[in-house]
Amino acid sequence: MQGLQPYVDPLPRLQTIQPTRTDKYNDFYEVRMKEFRQKVHRDLPPTRLWGYHGLFPGPLFDVPRGRPIQVKWINDLPDQHFLPIDQTVHDTGSLPEVRTVTHLHGGKTKADSDGYPEAWYTKHFREVGPFFEREIYEYPNDQRAAALWYHDHAMGITRLNVYAGLVGMYLIRDQHEKRLNLPAGDYEIPLILMDRSFHKDGRLAYPSQPDDPEPHWPNPSIRPFFLGDVNVVNGKIWPYLEVEPRKYRFRLLNASNTRAYTIYLDSDQPFYQIGSDGGLLKRTHATNSISLEPAERIDLILDFTHYANQTIHLKNDLGPDASPDDRTTEIMQFRVKNSKQHADTSSLPNTLSHIPSLSNQPVQTLRNLKLNGTVDDIGRPLFLLDGKGWMEPVTETPTAGSTEIWSLMNVTDFTHPIHIHLIQFQVLDRRPFDLARYNKDGSIVYTGSPVPPAPNERGWKDTVAAHSGEITRVIATFEPYTGDYVWHCHILEHEDYDMMRPLKIIAPETDKNK
Numbered sequence: 001m002q003g004l005q006p007y008v009d010p011l012p013r014l015q016t017i018q019p020t021r022t023d024k025y026n027d028f029y030e031v032r033m034k035e036f037r038q039k040v041h042r043d044l045p046p047t048r049l050w051g052y053h054g055l056f057p058g059p060l061f062d063v064p065r066g067r068p069i070q071v072k073w074i075n076d077l078p079d080q081h082f083l084p085i086d087q088t089v090h091d092t093g094s095l096p097e098v099r100t101v102t103h104l105h106g107g108k109t110k111a112d113s114d115g116y117p118e119a120w121y122t123k124h125f126r127e128v129g130p131f132f133e134r135e136i137y138e139y140p141n142d143q144r145a146a147a148l149w150y151h152d153h154a155m156g157i158t159r160l161n162v163y164a165g166l167v168g169m170y171l172i173r174d175q176h177e178k179r180l181n182l183p184a185g186d187y188e189i190p191l192i193l194m195d196r197s198f199h200k201d202g203r204l205a206y207p208s209q210p211d212d213p214e215p216h217w218p219n220p221s222i223r224p225f226f227l228g229d230v231n232v233v234n235g236k237i238w239p240y241l242e243v244e245p246r247k248y249r250f251r252l253l254n255a256s257n258t259r260a261y262t263i264y265l266d267s268d269q270p271f272y273q274i275g276s277d278g279g280l281l282k283r284t285h286a287t288n289s290i291s292l293e294p295a296e297r298i299d300l301i302l303d304f305t306h307y308a309n310q311t312i313h314l315k316n317d318l319g320p321d322a323s324p325d326d327r328t329t330e331i332m333q334f335r336v337k338n339s340k341q342h343a344d345t346s347s348l349p350n351t352l353s354h355i356p357s358l359s360n361q362p363v364q365t366l367r368n369l370k371l372n373g374t375v376d377d378i379g380r381p382l383f384l385l386d387g388k389g390w391m392e393p394v395t396e397t398p399t400a401g402s403t404e405i406w407s408l409m410n411v412t413d414f415t416h417p418i419h420i421h422l423i424q425f426q427v428l429d430r431r432p433f434d435l436a437r438y439n440k441d442g443s444i445v446y447t448g449s450p451v452p453p454a455p456n457e458r459g460w461k462d463t464v465a466a467h468s469g470e471i472t473r474v475i476a477t478f479e480p481y482t483g484d485y486v487w488h489c490h491i492l493e494h495e496d497y498d499m500m501r502p503l504k505i506i507a508p509e510t511d512k513n514k
Contacts, residue, residue: 004230006238007333008042014169014190014234017059019069026068031059032076033100033166041237045202049165050077052102056235057192057255058150058168063141065174072136073102075123083160084208084220089497090156090390096122099129100161103153104139104170105295105419106146106277106462111483113137114421117155117390117500129155131484143424144353144460145174146279147190147251147297155390159226159257159492163206167192167255177280181347183249183301189241190251193292195228195259195328196237205229214379222497224381225258231316231331240333245308246344249274250300254292257492260415260465262317263331264289267307272348275299278424278460280353285455289317293417295463295490298456301348307336355459358426358475364402371410371418371466371489371499382498383412383489389498396487397504398478405475408466411438415467416494421485421503424460425476427453435469463490482507 019027034054037046052058052073063069077098087093099122103115112119112133119131148170152161169190182188197205208220230237254261265271270286277297290298304312314331322329369386376382388395398404405428408418429450437445450473457464466472488500 004041004043004237006327006330007240009236009239011239011241011332012234012236014057014060014192015055016062017053026070027063029069029071030074031071032074034076035078038235040196040198040202040232040235044198047198047202047204048082049204050161051165052150052168056165058166060168060190061150061170063170063172065145065172066142068138068140070136070138073100075100075121075125077123079123081157081160083164083204083206085157085160086218086220086222088218089222092156095156096127098122099127099154099157100152100166101129101154102137102150103421104148104150106148106424107139107170108143108422108480109137109139110481111485113139114485115153116484117153117158117486120154141172143172144279145172145177146275146277146460147171147253147299149192149253149255149297151255156496159496160206162255162492163196163204163226163257167194169251169253171251176353180349180352181345182274183247183346187247187346188249188251190234190253192234192253192255193261193331194232194255195230196232197229210380217378217380221380223493224383225491225493227259227328228256229327231328233332238330238332240335242335242337243304244337244340245304245306246340247301247303247305247346247348250302251297252292252300253297254294256294258294259328260294260417261292261331262289263292264315264317265302265312266315267310267312269303269307269312272301272303273298273456274301274352276456276459277462281456281459282355283352283455284348284350287456290456291465293415293463293465293490294492295417295419296465303348304334304336305344308338310336312336358403358477359428361403361475361477363405363475365398365404367396367404367406369406369408371408371412371416373412383416383494385488385499385501388501390500390502394502394504396501397506399508400482400505401477401479401508403475403477405473408464408472408474409433410466410468410470410472411435413468415465416499417463417490418466418487419463419490420476420487422481422505423476423478424462425464425474427457427461427464428473428475429453430467430470430472432470478505481505
């Protein structure tokens with residue numbers, strides 16, 4: 001939006017949700033999804049949004065490792081959607097228009113609490129999808145301390161429900177993290193970054209068709225991607241944050257539908273990355289820029305000690321071909337005060353955690369999986385996993401407890417962030433191949449040696465950037481649960497149509513001789 005002035009609104013802090021009741025064994029929460037209006041910029045009228053607890057973003061869950069919680073996610077939304085629904089996708093024309101199901105992204109949960117796309121339900125559970133099993137979801141929190149996030153995952157309309165505001169962050173804590181003496185309390189700040197477009201009257205803008213639709217395509221018709229006009233952090237367009245000249249910890253999530261970011265600071269100071277999707281890295285990694293695909297998280301320490309009375313901007317590098325009118329280079333502003341309120345006794349440790357390599361595990365299965373593009377029966381772009389759509393029979397069936405290597409060969413022209421439910425994996429390497437040669441005759445001709453992951457990717461991950469013309473290999477142990485899960489591209493327009501596949505984790509066969 002050309003007329004909006006940046007850095008006029010303070011950064012909102014996420015509200016931490018409290019349990020409605022607690023007992024000896026777990027904590028219980030009720031979260032209602034509501035429609036409401038919220039100002040996203042000083043100079044815009046309030047925007048119509050959907051949010052968990054009537055908040056955008058939703059409330060922050062902050063829970064200790066090993067303490068189970070139960071959450072009743074209540075759909076209290078209107079019966080009609082306010083964003084354009086393509087009713088040709090996944091037979092959505094025959095389904096209730098407003099349906100939801102919440103997925104805890106990065107969480108190790110049983111299948112019936114994972115947020116399976118077809119486990120959707122409508123307002124107050126009046127209608128339910130074919131996989132609906134429970135009203136109350138259970139989260140054991142029996143995993144490493146990490147910044148997870150939760151969002152809607154309803155079949156065929158995830159892109160719209162998330163864009164409307166159904167997104168929030170979920171932190172798991174543990175004693176090891178506490179002993180590291182990282183910046184905490186007021187000096188630890190979650191940042192949920194996303195891009196959006198708005199009309200002048202404050203309404204969310206989301207196009208009803210692709211940019212160049214054919215006359216015979218339906219209206220509304222799903223888009224192959226969406227890029228917003230402005231960046232929003234914690235529900236505000238281009239906010240500012242007043243900070244003291246000391247260390248801060250930021251838990252940063254890219255919750256955009258499609259947009260990837262390459263972030264940097266215009267002060268040229270480094271980011272100290274200490275964690276990724278699945279928690280702490282082995283060692284702190286200092287870098288001046290970080291790339292962040294949709295659904296990826298990074299755990300950062302910024303040290304403002306030597307920047308008193310300065311103004312610093314968190315920026316997005318759009319590359320040399322960016323339009324000078326593209327304002328998505330701007331993200332947020334830090335205003336460093338003159339002095340500290342209290343002495344900074346926090347630490348910036350070099351060694352952070354122990355991460356055992358899965359490469360030492362025996363590998364039961366190697367899967368070669370293609371990320372490819374085609375067109376549907378009316379000529380619209382269609383992206384697939386291994387040439388298959390959602391409705392085709394499941395083909396990825398790991399045995400519980402087994403370790404597998406997945407080789408993701410991207411034969412499209414752009415990066416796909418691939419997310420696998422239930423597990424955290426490790427990135428092994430990426431190897432480039434001649435994409436033009438492959439598209440010509442189907443042969444794989446490597447153009448370089450395998451490249452190991454960058455230092456900030458050498459921890460636990462649940463979403464990986466699978467780049468064009470590369471084979472990205474990840475290794476994972478599929479545990480601890482069995483049942484129906486999914487894997488998909490986290491570009492939400494791709495996930496909805498049709499770059500998502502069922503994943504069925506099966507129980508080991510019983511040895512009949514025992």
